[in-house]
Amino acid sequence: MAPTACFNCKEARAVIIRPKNRHKLCRACFLEVFETEVHETIIGTNLFYPGERVAIGASGGKDSTVLAAVLKTLNERYRYGLDLCLLSIDEGIRGYRDDSLETVKRNAVQYDMPLEILGYGELYGWTMDQVVAQIGKKGNCTYCGVFRRQALDRGAAKLGIKHVVTGHNADDVAETVMMNLLRADLPRLSRGTSIVTESGASDIKRSKPLKYAYEKEIVLYAHHRQLDYFSTECIYSPEAFRGSARTLIKDLEKIRPSSILDIVKSGEDMAALVPREVNQSGKKCGSTAAAEDDVGGCGSQNGRTSGGEMAAMEKELAENESAESRETEIRLPKGPPSSVHLQKTVKKQTLGHCERCGYLSSQRICKACNLLDGLNRNRPKTAIEVSVGLEDEEISSTLMRQMERTELTNS
Amino acid sequence: MPAKELVRPCLDCKDAEAVLDTRKRQYCGNCFQRFAAHKVLLRMSKYKQLKKETGQTPKLLLPLSLGVSSSVLLHIINGDIERQLANTFVNLGFELTILVIDPSTILTPDAKYNQAYEAVTKAFPKLTFNRLPFHSVFEYVSDMKEIVQEYAGSSFTDDESLSNEDRLTTFRASISTATSKADLDSVLLTRLVVGYAKSLGCGTVVWGDSDTRLAAKTLAGVAKGRGASLTWSVSDGMSPWGVAFDFPLRDLSKPELEQFKGVCEELSGIVVPDEPISDNVLTKNLSIDELMMRYVRTQGEKYRGVMANVSRTANKLESTTGSDDVLCPLCGGHVGNVKGNSGVTVANQSSDNYSSKFCYGCMRSRPGANC
Numbered sequence: 001m002a003p004t005a006c007f008n009c010k011e012a013r014a015v016i017i018r019p020k021n022r023h024k025l026c027r028a029c030f031l032e033v034f035e036t037e038v039h040e041t042i043i044g045t046n047l048f049y050p051g052e053r054v055a056i057g058a059s060g061g062k063d064s065t066v067l068a069a070v071l072k073t074l075n076e077r078y079r080y081g082l083d084l085c086l087l088s089i090d091e092g093i094r095g096y097r098d099d100s101l102e103t104v105k106r107n108a109v110q111y112d113m114p115l116e117i118l119g120y121g122e123l124y125g126w127t128m129d130q131v132v133a134q135i136g137k138k139g140n141c142t143y144c145g146v147f148r149r150q151a152l153d154r155g156a157a158k159l160g161i162k163h164v165v166t167g168h169n170a171d172d173v174a175e176t177v178m179m180n181l182l183r184a185d186l187p188r189l190s191r192g193t194s195i196v197t198e199s200g201a202s203d204i205k206r207s208k209p210l211k212y213a214y215e216k217e218i219v220l221y222a223h224h225r226q227l228d229y230f231s232t233e234c235i236y237s238p239e240a241f242r243g244s245a246r247t248l249i250k251d252l253e254k255i256r257p258s259s260i261l262d263i264v265k266s267g268e269d270m271a272a273l274v275p276r277e278v279n280q281s282g283k284k285c286g287s288t289a290a291a292e293d294d295v296g297g298c299g300s301q302n303g304r305t306s307g308g309e310m311a312a313m314e315k316e317l318a319e320n321e322s323a324e325s326r327e328t329e330i331r332l333p334k335g336p337p338s339s340v341h342l343q344k345t346v347k348k349q350t351l352g353h354c355e356r357c358g359y360l361s362s363q364r365i366c367k368a369c370n371l372l373d374g375l376n377r378n379r380p381k382t383a384i385e386v387s388v389g390l391e392d393e394e395i396s397s398t399l400m401r402q403m404e405r406t407e408l409t410n411s
Numbered sequence: 412m413p414a415k416e417l418v419r420p421c422l423d424c425k426d427a428e429a430v431l432d433t434r435k436r437q438y439c440g441n442c443f444q445r446f447a448a449h450k451v452l453l454r455m456s457k458y459k460q461l462k463k464e465t466g467q468t469p470k471l472l473l474p475l476s477l478g479v480s481s482s483v484l485l486h487i488i489n490g491d492i493e494r495q496l497a498n499t500f501v502n503l504g505f506e507l508t509i510l511v512i513d514p515s516t517i518l519t520p521d522a523k524y525n526q527a528y529e530a531v532t533k534a535f536p537k538l539t540f541n542r543l544p545f546h547s548v549f550e551y552v553s554d555m556k557e558i559v560q561e562y563a564g565s566s567f568t569d570d571e572s573l574s575n576e577d578r579l580t581t582f583r584a585s586i587s588t589a590t591s592k593a594d595l596d597s598v599l600l601t602r603l604v605v606g607y608a609k610s611l612g613c614g615t616v617v618w619g620d621s622d623t624r625l626a627a628k629t630l631a632g633v634a635k636g637r638g639a640s641l642t643w644s645v646s647d648g649m650s651p652w653g654v655a656f657d658f659p660l661r662d663l664s665k666p667e668l669e670q671f672k673g674v675c676e677e678l679s680g681i682v683v684p685d686e687p688i689s690d691n692v693l694t695k696n697l698s699i700d701e702l703m704m705r706y707v708r709t710q711g712e713k714y715r716g717v718m719a720n721v722s723r724t725a726n727k728l729e730s731t732t733g734s735d736d737v738l739c740p741l742c743g744g745h746v747g748n749v750k751g752n753s754g755v756t757v758a759n760q761s762s763d764n765y766s767s768k769f770c771y772g773c774m775r776s777r778p779g780a781n782c
Contacts, residue, residue: 044755181633182717184724193754212755244710251702252634254695256590258775259634265754265771266638272751273642273728310714317716322435 008033016224019216019257027224034213034221038070039078041212045195048163050081055161057152058086058107058115060100063167065107065229066218067210071165072111085159086111089151090119091144092127103230110228118155120147124368126375134375143375146367150359153204161204168208171215171249174260177267178245183313190274193267214260241310431670440674447663447671448487454659455488458615459504469505471657472613474604477514477527477683481619483668484660485509486678488617489535496537507617509540510607512600514683516545516576523683531681543607546579548599551606558740562769563778589698591776594635597700598742598773601644605652615655620645623665623711625658625722627703634699637772640744642730645722649730651743661722664711739770746770 003013004024012026018033025033042048056071058064068086075082088104090097101117108115121127124147126134131143156164173193180189191197196207210218222229252259353359354366361367421429421439423446429437438446458469473488475481488507495503511531514524532540549555559582560569567585569578579599586592608616620628625645632641643650650656660668672678694702711718737746746769748754774780 041755045753177633178630181630181721181724184720186724186727189724195754248630248706251694251706252699255697255699255702256588256634256775258636259699262636262771262775263634263638265636266633268752268754269639269745269749270633270641270728272749273639273731275727275729310717314714314716317720318435321716 016220019220019253020214020261022257031221031224034217035070035073035077038209038213039074041195042074042080042209047195047207047209048080048082051083052081052163053083053085053159053161054163054165055085055087055116055156055159056113057164057166058088058104059167060088060103060107060230061167062218062222062227062229062231063169063210063215065103065167065227066213066222067165067167068107068111068113069225069227070221071209072113084111084113085161086113086115087152087155087159087161087164088115088117089148089155090117090121091148092120092129094129100230103228106228116155116159118151118158120151123147123151123154124372126372131375134378143371146371150366150368152206154359156204163205163207165207165209167210169210169213169215169218170260170264173208173211173267174249174263175242175245177263177270178248179241182245183241183309186274189267190271193264193271212261212264244310430674433667433670443674444671447483447667448490450662451484451487451659452491454657454661455491455504455617459502462504468503469615470611470613471505471507471615471617472510472604472608472611473507473617473619474510474512474600475531476619477511477524477531477681478619478685479672479682480621480624480660480665480668482531482678482682483671483675484617484619485531485535485538486675489538492537507538508611508613509535509538510604511540511542512603513542513544517596517600527681527683534677534681541607543603544576545599545603546575548603548606549575549578551610552602554740555602562741562773565779567778585778586776587778589696590635590700591778591780593698593700594772594776601742605650605654608654609652613654615657616650617657617659619660620658621660621663621665621668622719622722623707624704625661625725626711626718627700627707629721629725630707631700631703632772634703635772636775637742637744637770639749639770640742640772641725642728646726646728651738661726664715664719665708666711739768739773741769741773744770744772 006012006014006026006029007023008025008029012028014024014026016025016027016030017023018025018030048054054071056064056068058068068084071082071084074080075084086104086108088101090101104115104117107113119127126143128140128144132140135143152164152166156162176192177189180186180192195209195211196205221227249260249263252263256262352361352364354361354369355364356369357366359366359368363370365373417425417428419429419437421427421442422436423438423442427439427441430440431438431443433443458471461469473481473485475485492503492507495501511528513528515521528540528542543551552558556569556578560567563569563582563585567582570581573581583592583596586595604616629641629645632638632644637644642648643656645658647657647661648655663671672682697705707718707721731750733750736750738744739746746767769777
């Protein structure tokens with residue numbers, strides 16, 4: 001079979017079928033098209049201003065590596081005048097982070113960008129490995145997600161930077177749209193798709209320039225530019241709503257490759273259709289909300305979802321439904337229209353600072369500090385003093401063991 | 412009198428053997444029918460209220476596919492009408508017309524559809540039935556021929572000497588993928604139903620979509636880039652053509668409607684069973700609508716509430732259509748972005764000069780579209 005010519009330049013030999021629209025392209029044209037599309041996204045949404053200092057949230061994975069490479073290329077080609085640097089978070093997961101951080105360090109040299117690494121250990125006193133040892137493999141993504149969000153902001157603040165870009169791609173955004181539909185989360189449906197998650201109160205802006213780029217094309221781009229990236233999934237990732245949404249999206253992509261982008265488009269439109277009273281509560285409560293709804297936290301799973309979430313929600317819904325038949329609905333007599341208005345007011349969250357760490361929070365104590373509280377309470381003061389200050393439960397189990405031993409000696 | 416010896420009594424009447432289980436309760440056939448009918452009639456009761464307020468009897472159109480869901484809906488509404496007619500002072504909340512778009516003109520022709528139509532008109536003698544072929548969309552939507560021709564572009568040449576039937580067949584044959592075919596068929600069906608409703612002066616179309624189907628339609632709509640149309644395609648509310656859409660079956664799932672059919676003798680012989688989707692079909696050969704229906708049904712076995720929540724969530728979205736919004740001449744969806752959406756997905760396909768006229772979702776299903 002004769003080699004197919006590139007769809008774009010009609011000269012070179014096509015080596016790539018674009019996952020997005022099945023165009024056959026040569027290597028040079030593909031790289032060019034990919035970069036141009038990211039450029040159009042940046043220009044179309046006025047993402048940066050000249051002279052802006054921007055931190056790239058770098059994990060060493062394909063998305064952030066491609067993001068760094070593309071931004072560096074575009075910054076030089078189109079003279080954005082950006083001052084770019086890399087910002088990495090070390091969650092302290094052995095075997096996952098050690099190697100990927102080495103990749104980030106090499107990237108910093110390759111792209112000639114300054115690099116800042118912040119560890120959970122130094123920020124919170126707990127590495128993820130220690131958290132998992134404490135609470136087990138279920139639900140640890142919550143900790144990781146909450147900690148990472150603050151860590152990126154704190155890292156940026158430390159560097160005096162007000163804009164953090166992350167490598168979330170179109171697949172991530174599409175997954176989030178589907179996931180929020182499945183779990184009936186309207187406030188997040190209204191925020192999750194926007195390219196910039198900015199809050200009125202926090203001075204740090206988050207954006208995702210690769211929002212319209214397909215995951216498959218990111219892999220192709222990384223491959224054809226021979227970028228140095230580290231490919232592995234988080235070893236602690238569980239299966240949940242996002243998992244269900246992900247499977248669905250993979251099937252959709254097989255049927256109609258454009259559907260990932262189509263979901264993003266639907267998601268953007270629906271965000272504008274979410275009723276204002278739902279929407280407002282999200283916008284008013286500022287950075288915590290904006291920061292919390294980041295998509296695809298750890299590159300494989302979103303922070304908040306734990307294994308049994310879908311089943312738990314199902315249980316709750318079923319219980320609500322069975323309770324409904326036992327309830328008697330009491331309706332207020334129809335009053336003047338003002339009473340209708342009253343019903344619609346949603347409790348607004350006001351933004352303040354965490355009493356402990358000073359991080360922006362709508363609560364008295366921020367979520368990270370809350371989680372830390374829980375962790376620290378159960379942490380033994382020293383490893384040897386196990387029997388000191390045990391909780392009731394543990395005492396009883398110690399007692400049990402002692403009794404078992406007595407029984408054994410008796411027999 | 413000694414109490415009846417029941418192995419598994421119905422939890423409602425406690426007087427008959429339970430024949431089915433749903434929502435963690437066991438029912439006998441009659442009690443289950445009453446339970447389902449109550450859910451539907453509660454939603455239909457608003458028309459009586461409307462009649463009281465406006466002094467006019469609302470005119471409703473019920474499109475009947477002869478499948479399970481719409482037949483059950485018809486049965487329930489008919490039961491209510493008959494009860495009302497038995498009263499001394501008849502006060503019907505609405506006027507109802509039934510439209511059957513001949514399935515033989517949509518799917519492959521089959522005598523079973525004729526039989527079912529005969530049976531249904533006999534079973535409900537007090538109701539008004541009408542049957543139209545699919546291609547009458549060209550009659551009831553006046554500029555449809557021009558719209559279709561412009562929409563299809565160069566890959567389809569309309570031959571004016573042909574009959575409406577042949578023109579529709581050629582147009583449908585020019586669409587290559589299963590997804591686009593199913594998508595455009597449902598667009599055209601909606602247009603025909605609305606066009607007919609308008610010709611009769613009906614203010615509302617009462618759709619027979621189960622909650623399962625609504626969830627699947629929601630997810631499929633999102634996946635096809637039609638998220639902005641959810642405010643009327645799966646929500647109760649005003650459609651872009653000034654006819655309201657209502658979905659009174661939204662509290663019942665498809666398996667429950669099948670259970671209903673199972674315990675309702677009058678419906679046997681009327682309902683044409685759905686073509687089962689073969690498990691052997693490769694995922695990539697399914698249409699997005701089929702994939703979603705399959706997804707919602709399989710997930711619904713384990714997570715019924717979660718799936719039901721999908722359509723409830725979509726029903727909460729609020730339409731923002733203003734007078735200055737440009738609507739797609741084919742499907743009635745928003746052209747470009749909804750107000751307040753600053754995304755640039757639309758700009759990505761600006762090289763295509765058609766996109767200025769038709770909406771994003773329709774552009775994806777266009778014959779020869781690259782997607």
